[in-house]
Amino acid sequence: MTSPNGTTNSSGPRKARLSREVVLSAALELVDAEGLEALTMRRLGQELGRDPMSLYRYAANRAALLDGVTERVLNELAIFVDDRDWQAQLRRIGHDLRLLALRHPNVVPLLVTRPLSTPLGLRPLGTLRPLEQILALLIAAGFSPADALHVYRAYYGFLYGHILNELQEYIVDPDENEAVLRLGLHRLPAKEFPHLRALGPVLAEYDGDVELDQGLSILLSGLATQLSGPPQQPLG
Template structure:
């Protein structure tokens, strides 16, 4: 009955709307600006009202990680196209993380173990097993790809830059300033980068190497 609704429900809030507002605030002003009081003010309610939807500040932070991963389509890997499917998943996760650079430290430090994320992992494991991976290796593949993408973004992403992909040679600038007499190989490598270079190139190279390794392991263990 209407009279039994909580204050948060009367305010038109849901857990999802709270998390969306929290993510928008973190994107705009960084994690230091995110408090229950500030978030409540953003939503036009008292801070205590938020606890009807998120049990604690930790639960709110876990929800932010969930929100970022939720932007990636739930991974479904088909037997005939699992390599392309994994590549698409890695690219989608990369894009989602780069869209929310202030939240990347949370993704690095907090396991994505909300029920929503766990169900996505469960579904991904099922489809990887269908693609021919033993169950334990399927989990290894999922962790390896996710960990690789998160680690790459943590090393490369700059919260001050909002574009989806990095400028090709940004990461090489320190190498270009080195003394070529002291570091001949580093400076030569930096100066002979191919047109599509830098962080994008390294990401794609490493991802393709990982996929080739997964395929070799799958063939050996199947």
């Protein structure tokens, strides 16, 4: 096509300029749509309309690409270190992390297991920032550095356990009216699993948001008690 000034322009669509952000955003979209197994340099190159070799400028290999996707997701998690209400902060972060996991369920295995394969100091900086920021929040609240680390581990252990449990909730027959049948609990021997069968209605009404908040209340109240220290003994 020739423009009015005599220059020739391509009639095809212009490709977006590549950047690390563009590459990682496309990688995350691919994982969200098709799972972690779909993410390869070749497939990502196809999605971006580029030679896969051009992507190595932004990620040295597939492992680096997975790390980048993890960072990209964790960057969506806001932590306000200057907020002195540490309990409210941890409660909000917990709910935000749950929503993040529900938006990107295929990335959850990366968030939970990928850090375990890499020594702490060699992990991408973006994956370490939540740890650093929560440590700062807890230390400012009065926890010793060592206690703050213990709190972080207990807190994230609970959060990831809850998230994995919620994502794995399984309904055998969603159209069945009876909770025991809907969950497939009728397959369990009644004499061996009386409590589990009796809890059918409760299990069927599982609300991840409410369940998370109840768990956080238990955890945070215990941490607050620890921070306040043992009760003072009366003198005399």
